[in-house]
Amino acid sequence: MPDLPAHASPALPPIFTPEIQTPMRIPSELNLNRMHDHAQPQPIRSRKPLPPLITPAITPPNTPSRGQDDQLRLHSLPVYDSGVSTPSQAALVESLPIVECVVRARIPTTTGQEMFLHLYTNDVDNKEHLAIVFGSNIRSRSLDAPRPGESERDRMIRGAYVGRLHPGRTSSRLEQLRREEGGGPTSAPRQINEPSSSSNSSVDGADESTDPDEPQPPLVRIHSECYTGETVWSARCDCGEQLDEAARLMQVSGGGVIVYLRQEGRGIGLAEKLKAYNLQDLGNDTYEANLLLRHPADARSYGLATSILVDLGMGGQRGIRLLTNNPDKVRAVEGPNREIVVRERVPMVPLAWQGKRGVNSEEVDKYLSTKVGLQSVGVHTWDDS
Numbered sequence: 410m411p412d413l414p415a416h417a418s419p420a421l422p423p424i425f426t427p428e429i430q431t432p433m434r435i436p437s438e439l440n441l442n443r444m445h446d447h448a449q450p451q452p453i454r455s456r457k458p459l460p461p462l463i464t465p466a467i468t469p470p471n472t473p474s475r476g477q478d479d480q481l482r483l484h485s486l487p488v489y490d491s492g493v494s495t496p497s498q499a500a501l502v503e504s505l506p507i508v509e510c511v512v513r514a515r516i517p518t519t520t521g522q523e524m525f526l527h528l529y530t531n532d533v534d535n536k537e538h539l540a541i542v543f544g545s546n547i548r549s550r551s552l553d554a555p556r557p558g559e560s561e562r563d564r565m566i567r568g569a570y571v572g573r574l575h576p577g578r579t580s581s582r583l584e585q586l587r588r589e590e591g592g593g594p595t596s597a598p599r600q601i602n603e604p605s606s607s608s609n610s611s612v613d614g615a616d617e618s619t620d621p622d623e624p625q626p627p628l629v630r631i632h633s634e635c636y637t638g639e640t641v642w643s644a645r646c647d648c649g650e651q652l653d654e655a656a657r658l659m660q661v662s663g664g665g666v667i668v669y670l671r672q673e674g675r676g677i678g679l680a681e682k683l684k685a686y687n688l689q690d691l692g693n694d695t696y697e698a699n700l701l702l703r704h705p706a707d708a709r710s711y712g713l714a715t716s717i718l719v720d721l722g723m724g725g726q727r728g729i730r731l732l733t734n735n736p737d738k739v740r741a742v743e744g745p746n747r748e749i750v751v752r753e754r755v756p757m758v759p760l761a762w763q764g765k766r767g768v769n770s771e772e773v774d775k776y777l778s779t780k781v782g783l784q785s786v787g788v789h790t791w792d793d794s
């Protein structure tokens with residue numbers, strides 16, 4: 410086995426294959442030498458040349474990094490720091506989808522930390538979107554809600570339990586844990602929260618509590634599936650690294666949520682993304698390749714993420730800190746009525762830019778420079794900091 414990056418996970422196949430059906434086109438249908446009739450603001454080639462990527466000049470002085478003081482060093486930016494309209498702007502939904510967490514399970518991870526994987530269904534597609542939850546204080550309202558006729562065992566099997574499961578446990582509820590600990594109603598472990606029925610949630614699912622031990626809003630990452638970057642060691646993008654890094658930051662800062670959306674390849678699906686890679690090898694950049702394949706530059710939307718975050722009690726004025734380099738995501742994730750409030754945007758600086766071991770290749774440099782150029786993401790913002 411070659412020396413693989415930290416995020417490489419050779420053993421596991423993907424859980425789900427995107428079901429996007431796109432008519433196959435033969436290459437001769439595509440004019441690879443000119444852009445088609447997609448109205449775009451500006452030909453990409455005419456943009457100002459970008460600076461070389463791996464340079465200390467654009468390395469932010471103060472960014473997420475590997476160390477014990479991550480909580481202190483997380484570098485946030487104003488959330489609406491980009492008024493620039495770009496071809497990558499995410500679609501805004503008019504109303505929020507309905508989501509339901511159907512099962513949750515504890516997953517011990519290879520780093521020694523635990524997370525709770527929440528699997529969601531919804532009313533807009535038939536994909537299994539996920540929430541990866543670090544910390545035991547974040548609970549799903551729809552999971553905890555009672556189901557007609559279910560037994561305590563049923564509740565435990567679908568993950569609607571408090572605390573931890575153990576052989577012989579018979580109740581999903583907090584009372585049994587308290588009894589087992591031999592204490593009264595107040596002796597439950599501090600980190601175990603009651604389900605929403607008895608918590609201080611407001612009617613819309615928003616948790617208005619202010620915990621003095623959690624002075625900052627929780628960290629959230631909205632991550633779009635990337636089979637190539639997360640499973641088969643691709644160095645064409647930094648998706649695997651970003652997923653690992655988000656998980657690490659949530660572990661060291663005491664909790665958070667990664668909403669993992671099944672919108673592979675910026676929403677065009679794996680087959681089309683692989684064609685886009687071939688177009689990139691023929692000289693086009695990531696956005697041009699999408700357009701040549703007659704896809705939008707970015708076909709993703711984030712309404713499901715908003716609904717999942719509301720279900721996890723992240724609505725309300727306390728807000729969240731969003732880990733992203735993409736300013737477009739901020740407004741998209743907040744939802745049509747600002748159901749989620751993004752208090753801060755925390756950039757995710759590629760590890761290689763921080764002088765650390767991370768994804769490093771000619772292809773990832775091109776990919777990142779295209780992103781930086783089109784999303785007005787990071788260069789000037791980080792430089793200014």
Ligand SMILES: Nc1nc2c(ncn2[C@@H]2O[C@H](COP(=O)(O)OP(=O)(O)OP(=O)(O)O)[C@@H](O)[C@H]2O)c(=O)[nH]1
Nearest residue numbers: 633634635646672673674675682685695733734735
């Ligand atoms: N169509 C297409 N999709 C890609 C390509 N490379 C990566 N992706 C997909 O892009 C998605 C990640 O989106 P990005 O635009 O890189 O990042 P972002 O989510 O907008 O911004 P961040 O929050 O900063 O990561 C994943 O779903 C990848 O599968 C590519 O060359 N073409």
